[in-house]
Amino acid sequence: MTIKDIARIAGVSVSTVSRVLNNHPDVSDAIRERVQDVVKAYNYVPNNSARDLVRSQSDAIGVITRGIGNLFFSDMLETIGREIDARGMSMVLRQIGSDADEIQAGALLEREKKLRGLLFLGGRFDYTPEELATINVPFVCCSYTNSFGTLSEDAYASVSIDDQQAAFNAVRTLIGMGHKRIAALVPSCRDRSISELRYNGYRAALFASDLPYEKELVVETGGCFEMADAYEGTLELLDRQVPFTALFTVSDTMAMAAMKALYDRGLRVPEDCSVIGIDGLRMSEYFIPTLTTMAQPTEELGRESVAILMDMVQKGLPPRHMCLWATLRSGSSIAPL
Amino acid sequence: MTIKDIARIAGVSVSTVSRVLNNHPDVSDAIRERVQDVVKAYNYVPNNSARDLVRSQSDAIGVITRGIGNLFFSDMLETIGREIDARGMSMVLRQIGSDADEIQAGALLEREKKLRGLLFLGGRFDYTPEELATINVPFVCCSYTNSFGTLSEDAYASVSIDDQQAAFNAVRTLIGMGHKRIAALVPSCRDRSISELRYNGYRAALFASDLPYEKELVVETGGCFEMADAYEGTLELLDRQVPFTALFTVSDTMAMAAMKALYDRGLRVPEDCSVIGIDGLRMSEYFIPTLTTMAQPTEELGRESVAILMDMVQKGLPPRHMCLWATLRSGSSIAPL
Numbered sequence: 001m002t003i004k005d006i007a008r009i010a011g012v013s014v015s016t017v018s019r020v021l022n023n024h025p026d027v028s029d030a031i032r033e034r035v036q037d038v039v040k041a042y043n044y045v046p047n048n049s050a051r052d053l054v055r056s057q058s059d060a061i062g063v064i065t066r067g068i069g070n071l072f073f074s075d076m077l078e079t080i081g082r083e084i085d086a087r088g089m090s091m092v093l094r095q096i097g098s099d100a101d102e103i104q105a106g107a108l109l110e111r112e113k114k115l116r117g118l119l120f121l122g123g124r125f126d127y128t129p130e131e132l133a134t135i136n137v138p139f140v141c142c143s144y145t146n147s148f149g150t151l152s153e154d155a156y157a158s159v160s161i162d163d164q165q166a167a168f169n170a171v172r173t174l175i176g177m178g179h180k181r182i183a184a185l186v187p188s189c190r191d192r193s194i195s196e197l198r199y200n201g202y203r204a205a206l207f208a209s210d211l212p213y214e215k216e217l218v219v220e221t222g223g224c225f226e227m228a229d230a231y232e233g234t235l236e237l238l239d240r241q242v243p244f245t246a247l248f249t250v251s252d253t254m255a256m257a258a259m260k261a262l263y264d265r266g267l268r269v270p271e272d273c274s275v276i277g278i279d280g281l282r283m284s285e286y287f288i289p290t291l292t293t294m295a296q297p298t299e300e301l302g303r304e305s306v307a308i309l310m311d312m313v314q315k316g317l318p319p320r321h322m323c324l325w326a327t328l329r330s331g332s333s334i335a336p337l
Numbered sequence: 338m339t340i341k342d343i344a345r346i347a348g349v350s351v352s353t354v355s356r357v358l359n360n361h362p363d364v365s366d367a368i369r370e371r372v373q374d375v376v377k378a379y380n381y382v383p384n385n386s387a388r389d390l391v392r393s394q395s396d397a398i399g400v401i402t403r404g405i406g407n408l409f410f411s412d413m414l415e416t417i418g419r420e421i422d423a424r425g426m427s428m429v430l431r432q433i434g435s436d437a438d439e440i441q442a443g444a445l446l447e448r449e450k451k452l453r454g455l456l457f458l459g460g461r462f463d464y465t466p467e468e469l470a471t472i473n474v475p476f477v478c479c480s481y482t483n484s485f486g487t488l489s490e491d492a493y494a495s496v497s498i499d500d501q502q503a504a505f506n507a508v509r510t511l512i513g514m515g516h517k518r519i520a521a522l523v524p525s526c527r528d529r530s531i532s533e534l535r536y537n538g539y540r541a542a543l544f545a546s547d548l549p550y551e552k553e554l555v556v557e558t559g560g561c562f563e564m565a566d567a568y569e570g571t572l573e574l575l576d577r578q579v580p581f582t583a584l585f586t587v588s589d590t591m592a593m594a595a596m597k598a599l600y601d602r603g604l605r606v607p608e609d610c611s612v613i614g615i616d617g618l619r620m621s622e623y624f625i626p627t628l629t630t631m632a633q634p635t636e637e638l639g640r641e642s643v644a645i646l647m648d649m650v651q652k653g654l655p656p657r658h659m660c661l662w663a664t665l666r667s668g669s670s671i672a673p674l
Contacts, residue, residue, distance in 0.1 A: 060427075071620070074411040081432045090397075090450055093430045095418045113427055227623050260623045283408070286564050286597045288625045 010038045025316020059089045061309070062115040064105050066122035067098035067224050071253055072279045072296070073121050076143070079302030080119065087310055089116070098224030103127070107134035117313040119305055120144075126192040127151050138312035138319070142305040143296070145321065148192040157312065157319035159305045163194055163278075166294045166326035167201025168208075170276045171248050173292075173328060175209045178337035179246040179274060182206070183217040185233050185258055186250050187224055195224075198250040198278060216242045221254070230254035234261035245337055246274040252284040252293050259287065259333065270335035280329050290331035297324050347375045362653020396426045398646070399452040401442050403459035404435035404561050408590055409616045409633070410458050413480070416639030417456065424647055426453070435561030440464070444471035454650040456642055457481075463529040464488050475649035475656070479642040480633070482658065485529040494649065494656035496642045500531055500615075503631045503663035504538025505545075507613045508585050510629075510665060512546045515674035516583040516611060519543070520554040522570050522595055523587050524561055532561075535587040535615060553579045558591070567591035571598035582674055583611040589621040589630050596624070596670065607672035617666050627668035634661050 003021075007014045012031060019027050020035040027035075061084050065073050077093075084091045092113050096105050102123040109115060118139035126148035132155065145158040174182050184202045187195040199218075206213055221233035230249065234257070237244075247262075249255040255277030259269050269275050269289055277284065280295020304322050311317040340358075344351045349368060356364050357372040364372075398421050402410050414430075421428045429450050433442050439460045446452060455476035463485035469492065482495040511519050521539045524532040536555075543550055558570035567586065571594070574581075584599075586592040592614030596606050606612050606626055614621065617632020641659050648654040 071408075071411075074408075077411075078432055081430060085431065090429050091431075092427050093418060094422065094428075095415055227619070231623070257623050260625060260627075263625050282564070283620060286568070286594050288597060288600050290597075 006035065006038050006042070009042075010035045023314040060092045060113045060115050061089045061313070062106060062109040062113060062118045063091050063093045064102045064109065064118065064120050064123075065093065065095045066100065066102045066120070070098070070122065070225065071281050071283060072143075072251070072298070075282060075298050076121065076302045079299050080121070080142070080306055083303055083306035087306070087314075089310075098122075098226075103131050103134060106139065110135065110137055117309045119309055122194075124193055125149060125197070127156070129155060132156065138309060140305050140309040140312075140319070143301055144194060145323075147197060153321065154318055157308045157321065159301055159308065159322045159324065161296050161301075161324050161326045163197035164201040164204065166278050166296075167198035167248070167250065168205045169201075169326070169328065170278060170294045171202050171205035172209070174246045174248065174274060174276060174334060175205065175211070177246075177274070177334060180211055180337075181214075181217065181244040182211075182246045182248055183219070183237055183242075183244040184248045184250075185219050185221060185230055185237070185254055187221050187229070187254075189218065189220055195250055202248055214242070216240055217244055225251045225253055227253050227257035230257035231261045234258040235265070238262075238265055238267075244273070246276070246334070249275065249277050252277040252279040252281040252291055255291055255293065255333070256284060256287050259289075259291075269333050274334035276334055278326065280326070285329075285331070287333075289333050292331035292334045293329050294326040295329040296326050300324055343372065343375050343379070346379070347372045360651040397429045397450050397452050398426045398650070399443060399446040399450060399455045400428050400430045401439045401446065401455065401457050401460075402430065402432045403437065403439045403457070407435070407459065407562060408618050408620060409480075409588070409635070412619060412635050413458065413639045416636050417458070417479070417643055420640055420643035424643070424651075426647075435459075435563075440468050440471065443476065447472065447474055454646045456646055459531075461530055462486060462534070464493070466492060469493065475646060477642050477646040477649075477656070480638055481531060482660075484534060490658065491655055494645045494658065496638055496645065496659045496661065498633050498638075498661050498663045500534035501538040501541065503615050503633075504535035504585070504587065505542045506538075506663070506665065507615060507631045508539050508542035509546070511583045511585065511611060511613060511671060512542065512548070514583075514611070514671060517548055517674075518551075518554065518581040519548075519583045519585055520556070520574055520579075520581040521585045521587075522556050522558060522567055522574070522591055524558050524566070526555065526557055532587055539585055551579070553577055554581055562588045562590055564590050564594035567594035568598045571595040572602070575599075575602055575604075581610070583613070583671070586612065586614050589614040589616040589618040589628055592628055592630065592670070593621060593624050596626075596628075606670050611671035613671055615663065617663070622666075622668070624670075626670050629668035629671045630666050631663040632666040633663050637661055 003017050007017045020032050081091050102120050106118045115137050117137050121142050128150050141158040145160045186199045189199045219233040219237045221229040223229040255275050259275050277293040280293050284291035308320050340354050344354045357369050418428050439457050443455045452474050454474050458479050465487050477494040482497045523536045526536045556570040556574045558566040560566040592612050614630040617630050621628035645657050
């Protein structure tokens with residue numbers, strides 16, 4: 001039984017059979033079904049070496065991780081790798097710096113490795129259609145979306161939490177415990193990205209509770225969630241000598257580094273200062289004290305990102321957008337005032 | 338200028354030119370140089386698509402990471418990814434469980450992805466030549482070697498620290514501070530792997546200082562460095578009610594989880610119990626208190642592993658073995674008795 005026999009029996013061309021076998025999108029459902037029925041009926045096993053000759057490296061899914069050493073991404077990479085493997089594809093991983101251009105990296109990787117799809121693990125929230133023109137394969141934004149950009153919804157796929165809402169809920173949790181002077185540690189207040197969204201959530205929560213916004217309680221650490229920056233930022237905040245009873249940070253790693261800085265200055269968490277984060281890392285469950293945090297659904301984020309991407313790559317389905325919920329994971333780093 | 342022109346001018350066959358351009362090992366140095374001189378003189382740029390047709394996926398380097406979520410490996414993956422990229426190759430990453438068979442995973446990946454080389458990030462120390470027969474490309478053991486196996490030295494490459502020596506030095510550091518009752522938290526005392534080597538270092542240090550070995554001070558946690566296991570193991574140790582003033586653990590993640598368990602039981606580190614680890618994670622610098630640990634040269638381990646593998650893959654050089662030193666990174670988790 002050869003591919004020619006399948007084509008003859010199904011009454012289609014050899015190239016149509018090939019397209020079906022390789023999951024190309026440009027085949028009608030009716031034809032696809034007819035070919036698959038014949039393949040099944042005759043127990044036909046495609047010759048892989050022949051197929052590989054035709055579609056060299058066609059099983060490669062590029063994963064661009066933005067922010068080397070980001071623990072949230074390394075927690076998620078497990079799921080993404082497993083899901084890509086489970087679908088018989090290969091994950092080609094490229095890690096770039098947190099300030100690097102993931103679109104350029106993706107376009108380059110696409111050309112170099114003949115990718116069939118791209119998964120961006122972290123990236124900017126303000127893409128324009130022009131920038132994205134360099135990407136010619138389906139792609140999904142994992143853990144972020146296009147809040148500040150001008151992409152049309154059908155030009156990209158995304159799976160993320162509502163970052164502003166998660167930050168809002170974190171700060172409201174502190175306010176609910178009686179805290180009124182709540183400091184914020186953020187990489188940037190206007191990076192048109194994840195940091196700005198979470199910062200906006202902080203401001204919205206203060207506003208919703210009629211608390212004043214005080215500029216001296218906000219520290220911009222620069223960089224992108226690095227522990228060293230968060231540590232220094234916390235020391236800077238303390239040096240300002242403006243009183244605060246709670247600290248909101250936009251990530252778990254920053255929260256842990258902040259707790260370390262408070263500790264090194266002789267302050268106790270949560271007795272002298274409550275600290276809350278966002279992400280829900282495995283690591284922060286073991287931190288002393290256990291970090292209270294808005295936990296992202298890491299497993300689901302990774303799984304759904306791959307599922308949506310594969311629907312686009314293998315079935316030619318249109319892009320989808322999914323917004324998941326972050327939930328409070330209680331620890332011992334916050335206390336009522 | 339085509340590959341045929343290069344062949345004509347260099348006075349060799351087209352396939353020889355192709356071998357030189359693709360860094361195949363089976364070309365004499367003299368011929369290689371002659372061809373390269375012509376290539377350089379005429380500024381010849383090989384046609385990549387043609388080359389890709391000939392050697393489908395030939396730039397893929399498989400990386401098998403054993404132990405999903407292992408922070409030491411994720412610290413190291415950055416370096417490995419960067420070094421593989423820098424050589425124009427692709428990293429195809431597969432993550433497997435800490436109990437999974439990395440050789441089987443490697444053999445499978447080799448066939449699926451037409452790998453040119455394999456880097457095992459973590460693995461067993463007791464390979465036999467028969468097992469390794471399924472691997473047909475050059476490979477390097479990164480962060481481990483073949484201490485318990487029967488491979489001949491020229492059958493594999495490795496870059497690792499001396500695990501027994503690192504553990505020996507960690508425990509001697511505690512002894513030097515006056516500790517005599519030193520507990521040990523190890524996944525296993527006889528896994529013929531990293532845990533057994535580090536456990537042997539613990540015993541050797543006690544022996545070298547004429548301290549008795551006490552079975553009740555050793556907890557086998559099972560698994561492979563998971564924080565949850567280390568946490569439970571520490572509670573088990575405390576439940577035995579055998580006094581100890583210091584705790585040696587075979588990894589930083591286990592040390593952090595142990596400190597959490599001590600804290601949860603109301604014990605202070607280092608006042609009530611000193612804790613020392615091995616690895617030198619970035620994270621453990623921010624732990625409260627900062628972990629004292631024998632730090633592996635992470636960057637160098639990754640860089641040298643890729644360098645050795647590339648010498649084998651691209652230049653056909655024989656395998657090499659490199660043993661690097663772990664050094665004490667001082668923190669605040671140990672104190673004189």
